[in-house]
Amino acid sequence: MSKESSKAQEPQIEEAVEAQIEVETQDEAQAVTFDTSLMDELTQANFRVEELEQALAAAEAKVAEQKDSVVRAAAEVDNVRRRAAMDVEKAHKFALEKFANELLPVIDNMERALQGTNAEDEATKAVYEGVELTLKSFTSAVEKFGLSQLNPQGEPFNPDHHQAIGMQPSEEFPANTVMMVMQKGYLLNERLLRPAMVMVSQGGGVDTQA
CATH class of the missing domain: 2.30.22.10 (Head domain of nucleotide exchange factor GrpE)
Structure with a gap:
């Protein structure tokens, strides 16, 4: 090949080399841009995962708190019911206390009447038997309560x-x-x-x- 031909081809070769370098540079730039975009997406995804994990933890804590509140409320309701049942039972048992206190002197007087009479004495036998029968009936009735x-x-x-x-x-x-x-x-x-x-x-x- 002559020197003139070589000199004529040098610009073409330089242009081809520059074009190849430009293509490679563009490819590298696109690759860098792609890597940067991928990193941004991964970073955003990580942030989103962290946000979701925090939201999940907060929701679980809220559920646990509400569950504890429900358990305490149920226990308190059970205690109130139990106390109410005990109060009703006591009221039923001792509602007659004042009335019973009024009856005691009556019983005492009938017992004194028996002590003042004699079942063997014909003069007081009928009184004794009547008071005794009345006292037995009376005490039997109050014992039921x-x-x-x-x-x-x-x-x-x-x-x-x-x-x-x-x-x-x-x-x-x-x-x-x-x-x-x-x-x-x-x-x-x-x-x-x-x-x-x-x-x-x-x-x-x-x-x-x-």
Whole structure:
């Protein structure tokens, strides 16, 4: 090849090289642009995932809080129902307390009437039998409503149910034993309505042992 031909082809070669370089540069620029766009999309996706995770955690915390509130509310309702049921039960049991207290003197008077008459005496026999029958019917009726009698003759003294009006020596009864009932006591549904008034034994004899 002559020198003239080589010189004539040099511009063409340079143009081809420059064109190839330009194409490669454009490809690299597009690749960089693509990588940047992909990174931006990935970054946005990560931010979105974090936002969703935070929203999910907040929702789960809210659900747990509401569940706890529901459990506490249900427990409180159950307690209120239980207290209400107990109040109703107590009201049923002790609604007659005031009325029963008014009946006790009537029972006491009928028992005194029996003590003042004699079933063996013809003059008072009819009265005794009538009062006795009335007293039995009366006490049977009030027992149906939870009223029960305390007559602790010969029983150990119980300060929860008995009221001691005095103590006396006794050979017949051991110490701290009810030796005499001055007035009977009463319970209403196992709750003390009136204590029994009693005389308590101190026991008998003097200890002569050294």
